[in-house]
Amino acid sequence: MRRTIIITAVAALMCAGAAAQGTNKRSETMDRTEICKKNYTALFGGEALTGQGSDPEMMDILQKFIFGDVFTTGEMDMKMREMVTCVTLASMQTLPQLKAHAGAALNVGVTPEELREAMYLTAPYIGFPRMLNAVGTVNEVLKERGVALPLGREGSLDEKTRGERGQAIRDSLYPGGLAKELSGMPGGMGEDVERFVTEYCFGDIYTRGALDVKTRELLAYCILTAIGAEEQLHPHYHGCLRAGNTPEDVTAAVIQALPYVGFPAALKALMIVKEENAKANGGVPQGLSAFPTGAANDAYAQYFTGRSYLAPLTSDKRLNSPVANVTFEPGCRNNWHSHTGGQILIAVGGRGYYQEKGKPARELLPGDVVEIAPDVVHWHGAAPDSWFSHLAIECNPQSNKNTWLDAVTDEQYREATRKE
């Protein structure tokens, strides 16, 4: 009895802590209504879902969706979620909402300097007038909280260095800059525009303090999402990654902006993430395994259904048994085949299958080991809905020969991978 009381008291304390900080993790013990209430209080100080006011039903839909569902999607801390929200609202010029979220941002630990930088960052993308409207709104909040304006200086450029330092950042994010796009402009003025991008956007703005380039690029992606700048979203996806963001970071940031920009604009940005990510690495999910993915497995493509990748992991020919990492896209598998020297497979990422002729298929998960005896006819590959990587160890390589047979038909594959 006493133990129960202590545990309950500890649980209550932990909940109180979560309420102060908000929560961005889904939990099995808290439903979205509870999460919404905690986050709302952490952000705005008041109570969510009060049933009061002129539109209690819409507030119920909106608050549960934003602060319950969206705030627990993807890995992103509360500070970043609120900075994404603020640049999105600034870009859309929804200033009453920006005012509320500027306060929320400060409440969850965004500093006045960070918030100002997030607003200044919008200038190259939405223009000075709209940036100034947003800055004016944020300044109202700062004044109400007794923050002295202007805030301290964050710029560190002079007329001699702005081009150089801007170019260093530009080249790290966008190798080659916009030279190709802007060449051949009437009067040669494309070169001037390129210089403006370098000196003003990446110099004057991106070299400022308070926000690092990684954060700036991620916020820029949200600004571009909010204004539907499709053409810029493509290159800026790669800029985000070069600045150190992951594909998951970019995806989570767009989803954080979704309730404010609406589904069409968010889906457009998400499709570009997907498309550019596929171009960047053949679509192989980051972190599928601890091993490299390697290049498209062109040499063996004729013996595979679907796309696969091959990364040799060893090179010393004096050692027996070369080891390679083989990665299969969902649905990809190799033909029926056998090895005169046998083969060992070690599953390292995703979910896949191994099947010997005449036997049921075996599901493979990371850590599973398959010992394939010489001359046994078999196939291996991914599950229909999952990427898969396994290490392949060639046994008795001096004399080993592969015999490739028919493709595994769609019907054979369906039957083998059917879930009970």
Ligand code: MN
């Ligand atoms: Mn094999």
